[in-house]
Amino acid sequence: MIDLLGYGAFFLTIALSYAIICLGLNVQWGQAGLFNVGVAGFVAIGAYVSGLLTTPALAGRVGGFSLPIPIGWAAAMVAGAVLSYALGWLTIRLRSDYLAITTFGFAVTAQLAALNLERLTGGPFGMSFIPRPFSAFAADPLRFGLFNLGLVALVLLAMFLAVERLSSSPFGRVLRAIREDETAAVSLGKDAKHFRLKAFALGGALMALGGAVQAHFIGFIAPDNYLPLLTFQVWTMLIVGGSGNNLGAVVGAVVVWALWAVSASAIGALVPADQQARGASLQIVLIGVALCVILLLRPRGLIGERRTISRFADGRGDTRWRRLRRPDR
Known part of the structure; x- marks a missing residue:
């Protein structure tokens, strides 16, 4: 029973860290319509920046400042926001396919830099x-796992509430207006590039924070952790959960990570040890099949975006927004 609880805490901690990353992608794609396929690069930046600032100094390696973990996480968010803003400033005017190529190139560059900058x-x-x-409780795996789960859940809750508030603010409504009809939004005096840059930077900061959280929970990072497969995972989480809906992003992260973990266990039990490389490929195929099935049943994801379609006044003259869900089929 204790082992089961410990595994559940570990599973949920990883899933919630992915949910933070997924929230960042939802800001960029779900709110602003920015097609970023370089998620792995921003996650890697956050992990390595926080790691460099918080690890102890080691011979032959630059960095190692032994700073507190919260400072490392804050620095990861700043680094993610700055790099996202700089990349967006150069590419935000490109159409979605060119933006995708640019962000993918950034992710590959970040992974190669992590691989080759050995010092x-x-x-x-x-x-x-x-x-x-909570490393002081490392000798008690259950308590250690539960404390870490609580910390990551608090971080996720804070980010979720902040993004929800932003989505319902005038800034969020402008982002959705630009996403739906940029020409109409610009005709009303909105600077589309300015708003998209802010959304891109905010999304990059959240992705970097998620990478830093994962790095400190696991305690070890390597370039192989940030291959394009990570981007595929996060995009799958957002699509399954429901693009444009912050709660859907969180739910999608948990559901897809559960599918990933279950498929890995099944393949590990059924595929011989000398065929594990093929088993990893089969795992991706299974996730793709599951994605197709979910989208056939729920085309807009498990929790689709709520769209404001009309405004009405009650008898007292109060104006309220009416939110309706579009049918799934």
Whole structure:
């Protein structure tokens, strides 16, 4: 029973860290319509920046400042926002397909930099000794897992409430207006580039924070953790949960991570040890099939975006927004 609870805490902690990343992608794609396929790059930036600031100094490696974990997480968000803003400033005017190519190139560059800058990142050997929250309880796996789960859940809740508030604010409504009809939004005096840059930077900051949270929970990072497969996972989570809906992004992260974990266990039990490489490919196929099935049953995801379609006044003259869900079929 204790082992089951410990595994459940570990599973949910990883899933909720992915939910933070998924919230960032939802800001960029679900709210602003920015097609970012370089998610892995922003996650890697957050993980390595926080790791460099919080790990102890090691011989032969640059960095290692032994700073507190909250400072590392804050620095990861700043680094993600700054790099996202800089990349967006250069590319935000491109159409979606060109923006996708640019962000993918950024992700590949970040992964190759982590692989080759050995004195800074540890290179192919990775970065170890990353401090873990509540490490004083490491001897008690259950308590350690539950405390970490609570911390990650609090971080996710704070980010979720902030993004929800932003989505319902005038800024969020302008983003959706630009996403739906940029020409109409610009004709009303809205600077589309300015709003998209802010959304892109905010999404990058959340992705970097999610990467930092994962790095400190696991305690070790390596370039192989940030291959394009990570981007595929996060996009699948958002699509399954419901693009444009922050709660859907969180639910999608948990559901898809559960499918990923279950499929990995099944393949590990059924596929011989010398065929594990093929088993990993089969796992991706199974996730793709599950994605197709879910979208056939729920085309807009498990929790679709709520769309404001009309405004009405009650008998007292109060004006309220009426939100209706479109049918799934």
